[in-house]
Amino acid sequence: MNIETPASRAVRERDAGLQIIDCDVHPALPGGLATLYPLMPKAWVERFKLKAGHLAVAAPLGFRFEHPSGSAARQDARTPEGGAPGSDPEYLRRDLLDAHGISIALLTSLQAGQFGTVSSGPDESQVIVSAFNDYFLDVWPLKEEKRLRLAMTVSVQDPRAAAAEIRRVGKRPEVAAIYMPLINILIGNRYYEPIYEAAVAHDLPILMHVTGTDSVFYGAPNQAGGFPENYPERYVALSQIGEANLTSLAFSGVWEKFPTLKFMFVEYSFAWALPLVWRINRTWESLRWDVPWVKRPPREYISERVRFSTQPLDEPSDPAHLKALIDMLGPEHLVFSTDYPHWDNDMPGESLLMLDKDVRRKVLSENAKGILRL
């Protein structure tokens, strides 16, 4: 007897011809920072050894924001040997790609992102993210396993060095996006121009994702209004960072300087984008003359150049309400993501089933093909 599961439904859909592109999968190092020492210059290895780098946790959330179950990673996604979830590519292949019918998974290393933002210094972070990129490009089987693609990480603490890193590995065919972990400078700011120039030159989208440093570390993006008290408060309000950065993009004129540059907001959710784009556009209608470099209604730029990942999906009591919201926002703005192997992942077999078949197909695969470099 076959037992119906979310995985079996997804596999059935895959076998029926539905491609699923997962824009948010998190690989992990099996042994912490020391895993990367063979990929680093010797002097930097010595520095990190002196700092007890083998004990370094990328961005500890602190006791206040620790996940209530002790870890944001799913304990049922540990490797058969008991290793960290996401740390074994063979197991990830079986547990995610094969089991859930995923055609392409975009790997985004949150560990690299955490080191690449403010939890290490500007020079340290360049060395560390380069080693992360080399680790996933060369130690993981990305050359053979075409279903795995990498969002290469850059350290935004030095935009010129980040651009150099894009020039170093951005041409690799296994790279499909640039993960730009955020600091407390909004992304419409000219500070990022060296990164954007390199992204355009390599036809790669800029991907943003919460890093774990948000509202915890000085210099990281902080949430509005005050300091959250616990994990749920911080978790819900992470979308504020997406809102602030989308607003920054909309009024900055970035797309006048880089007309083809595209942005992916990953794991900021998306329901907020609908009223925010209304408000951005409405405000531009009133005050265009204060930002005359925004030459067209900003919703047009956003519609052409910005995509939001679906996870974490909001779940209103009536799924028809979410369907209506997606219809109002425009399903072309959405790319599917699981967030495997984290506790709040959305698996394709149980996600967005209320959408019409052709709309669901666009969200699950077609839209991602329009923004990732595949």
Next chain:
Amino acid sequence: MTDTKVVKIGKAEEFPLEEFRIVTAGTRSIGVVRRADGTVDAIRNWCPHKGAEVCKSKLSGTMLPGAPGTLTWGHEGQIVRCPWHGFEFDIKSGKRPYSDSRMRLRVYPARIENGEILVDLGPQTSSGART
């Protein structure tokens, strides 16, 4: 039956140059601008956005679309900027400059004839109601 209704609204010399003067024509409030070149602009004193008296404003220009960080001023004297929400309109066409909005000011053809400013209030039914 429909016809256009052209009304005399006053002696041209009594209207200031290049700024709004608000007059009443029938049940309508109209903003009239006498131009230095002898032409006249006239619009309904009603913002199509929220109904504000849009002519209680100074005629302006606006910022032309341009590169980030640069400012270029243009359309001097042609832009009506509503005092409530800042919506801008071209006084000649009634359209929102650089926007794809379908919102329009009501623009009336106007001219000076024998020293009088004439405003064409547009098609009227025989009862006098607007069509």
